[in-house]
Amino acid sequence: MNPTLDVKKLQVAYGGIKAIKGIDFHVDEGELVTLIGANGAGKSSTLRALSGLIKPAGGKVTYKGQDITGIPSHALVGLGIALCPEGRGVFARLNVHENLLMGAYARNDKAQILTEVDEIYTMIPRLKERTLQMAGTLSGGEQQMLAIGRAMLAQPKLLMLDEPSMGLAPLMVEKIFEIIRMIAKRGTTILLIEQNAQLALEHANRGYVLESGEITLTGDAKTLLADPRVKAAYLGG
Amino acid sequence: MDVLLQQIVNGLVVGSVYALVALGYTMVYGILQLINFAHGEIVMIGGLTSLFAAKGLLAMGAPPLLALLVAILAAMIACAVIGVLIERIAYRPLRNAPRLAPLITAIGVSILLQQLAILVFGRNYFSFPELISKAPIVFGHITVTLNEIVILLTSFGLMAALLWLVHNTKVGTAMRATAENQKVAGLMGIDINKIIAITFAIGSGLGAIAGVMVASNYGQAHYYMGFMLGLKAFTAAVMGGIGNLWGAMVGGLILGLVENVGLIFVRGDYKDIFAFVVLVLVLIFRPQGLIGERVAERA
Numbered sequence: 238m239n240p241t242l243d244v245k246k247l248q249v250a251y252g253g254i255k256a257i258k259g260i261d262f263h264v265d266e267g268e269l270v271t272l273i274g275a276n277g278a279g280k281s282s283t284l285r286a287l288s289g290l291i292k293p294a295g296g297k298v299t300y301k302g303q304d305i306t307g308i309p310s311h312a313l314v315g316l317g318i319a320l321c322p323e324g325r326g327v328f329a330r331l332n333v334h335e336n337l338l339m340g341a342y343a344r345n346d347k348a349q350i351l352t353e354v355d356e357i358y359t360m361i362p363r364l365k366e367r368t369l370q371m372a373g374t375l376s377g378g379e380q381q382m383l384a385i386g387r388a389m390l391a392q393p394k395l396l397m398l399d400e401p402s403m404g405l406a407p408l409m410v411e412k413i414f415e416i417i418r419m420i421a422k423r424g425t426t427i428l429l430i431e432q433n434a435q436l437a438l439e440h441a442n443r444g445y446v447l448e449s450g451e452i453t454l455t456g457d458a459k460t461l462l463a464d465p466r467v468k469a470a471y472l473g474g
Numbered sequence: 475m476d477v478l479l480q481q482i483v484n485g486l487v488v489g490s491v492y493a494l495v496a497l498g499y500t501m502v503y504g505i506l507q508l509i510n511f512a513h514g515e516i517v518m519i520g521g522l523t524s525l526f527a528a529k530g531l532l533a534m535g536a537p538p539l540l541a542l543l544v545a546i547l548a549a550m551i552a553c554a555v556i557g558v559l560i561e562r563i564a565y566r567p568l569r570n571a572p573r574l575a576p577l578i579t580a581i582g583v584s585i586l587l588q589q590l591a592i593l594v595f596g597r598n599y600f601s602f603p604e605l606i607s608k609a610p611i612v613f614g615h616i617t618v619t620l621n622e623i624v625i626l627l628t629s630f631g632l633m634a635a636l637l638w639l640v641h642n643t644k645v646g647t648a649m650r651a652t653a654e655n656q657k658v659a660g661l662m663g664i665d666i667n668k669i670i671a672i673t674f675a676i677g678s679g680l681g682a683i684a685g686v687m688v689a690s691n692y693g694q695a696h697y698y699m700g701f702m703l704g705l706k707a708f709t710a711a712v713m714g715g716i717g718n719l720w721g722a723m724v725g726g727l728i729l730g731l732v733e734n735v736g737l738i739f740v741r742g743d744y745k746d747i748f749a750f751v752v753l754v755l756v757l758i759f760r761p762q763g764l765i766g767e768r769v770a771e772r773a
């Protein structure tokens with residue numbers, strides 16, 4: 238069977254500078270796979286290339302056997318791929334409810350959408366309390382919850398998250414990961430990009446370590462957590 | 475006192491037309507951060523198209539009201555199509571270019587449209603048929619025409635409709651989302667090129683109606699009518715806070731009022747000065763405009 242996401246020899250360049258130097262990785266159906274790496278390793282560049290925000294300089298991206306290399310981002314949603322961008326990207330001047338509805342933009346089943354909005358509110362009660370509040374006035378953690386909830390309204394088969402823990406207090410990070418765990422449990426395939434290697438590996442099935450645009454290590458998340466090289470570089474010891 | 479009241483009424487009529495045109499500037503600016511200097515010319519094309527459509531229909535024996543409605547429709551379609559084409563051909567290729575490039579292009583498009591209008595319609599001043607009565611109606615000490623009342627009510631109706639569209643429909647929400655962050659809007663599955671095209675179509679359609687209003691109110695249309703009107707409406711948009719719908723509406727109304735109330739004190743030839751005095755004052759004292767609200771964007 239085809240993996241949900243299969244990335245082969247992916248390259249990303251800014252001007253002449255290669256940020257991603259031909260990486261291979263895949264995510265199987267139902268898996269939570271994490272791509273970890275330090276700041277500037279090329280994590281966001283990888284996601285941008287996968288989601289049509291930039292054209293890859295080379296390589297091939299396949300989703301469920303279909304070539305999606307360089308496809309425009311608005312076409313991905315229809316295929317079942319949703320991205321929570323780096324920095325959350327909520328619409329600051331839209332209220333919480335409108336932000337959620339924008340997640341369902343590509344859909345037309347209005348009644349079902351509203352049911353799912355309610356499900357999101359049940360899963361993340363904080364959002365329900367703030368439904369008519371402008372997203373720009375939410376705290377960073379609330380914005381991240383909103384960004385994830387919004388992505389879920391696209392009914393993704395594959396959810397890609399770019400550093401959901403970035404800039405958040407530890408308690409809030411815990412809450413965000415709890416939400417990610419719930420989504421994974423419901424069967425959504427997840428590609429999680431993280432700098433917080435410890436948390437990411439604790440939650441993932443498998444992991445890849447990205448360093449200066451190249452994958453240097455890969456394996457079972459438990460194995461990586463115990464790997465001395467990972468420990469030394471990312472886990473503070 | 476009577477004079478003041480009369481000028482306030484006149485100011486509201488003119489101001490509501492400025493507001494409609496200002497909305498076109500502000501909508502495009504809001505979504506592309508581009509000042510579409512060609513928008514005044516869109517209004518002109520609306521005026522001339524409706525004029526010739528109305529004359530043609532009247533000549534074929536159509537009743538005035540029908541002629542008017544069809545003329546408005548023709549103007550709206552013509553302007554929406556031209557507006558969308560301008561965006562597609564002139565602005566879209568420059569979307570990631572330095573800001574000066576699309577600005578200069580916009581001025582070029584403006585001149586191009588004027589020349590096209592001369593080619594198609596000629597350089598004459600054409601008289602606009604009286605489709606709605608312009609016989610004076612006296613209320614106490616003020617005089618209005620039915621034409622003016624219709625202009626005022628239609629403008630306010632259109633403004634309300636636009637606000638409703640932008641705030642209560644899916645496409646309107648997508649317009650606001652696209653204005654705020656095109657990349658993320660794309661990730662939501664929004665085809666931002668489509669949304670931008672819709673924005674141009676709506677702005678141009680409103681401009682077309684404004685063109686019909688101006689032509690009917692002054693009883694004439696000509697290839698140059700969009701220039702001063704566009705400049706004033708742009709002033710109104712800046713005064714209100716460009717990019718902000720309420721700002722464009724409030725700015726248009728205030729500008730109309732200032733101009734007409736000012737006429738009490740200054741000779742008519744100097745009327746156009748007010749708009750630019752206002753523009754300079756706003757730029758000095760409140761460059762973000764009267765309604766320059768900003769929602770905090772915390773990370």
Ligand SMILES: Nc1ncnc2c1ncn2[C@@H]1O[C@H](COP(=O)(O)OP(=O)(O)O)[C@@H](O)[C@H]1O
Pocket residue numbers: 251256274275276277278279280281282283
């Ligand atoms: N828009 C850009 N233009 C030029 N270089 C960029 C751009 N975005 C990222 N880079 C460079 O690409 C490399 C990878 O960046 P990025 O993918 O953002 O890393 P990460 O998300 O892992 O922190 C870095 O060296 C960064 O400086």
Ligand SMILES: [Mg+2]
Pocket residue numbers: 280281282323400
């Ligand atoms: Mg990053």
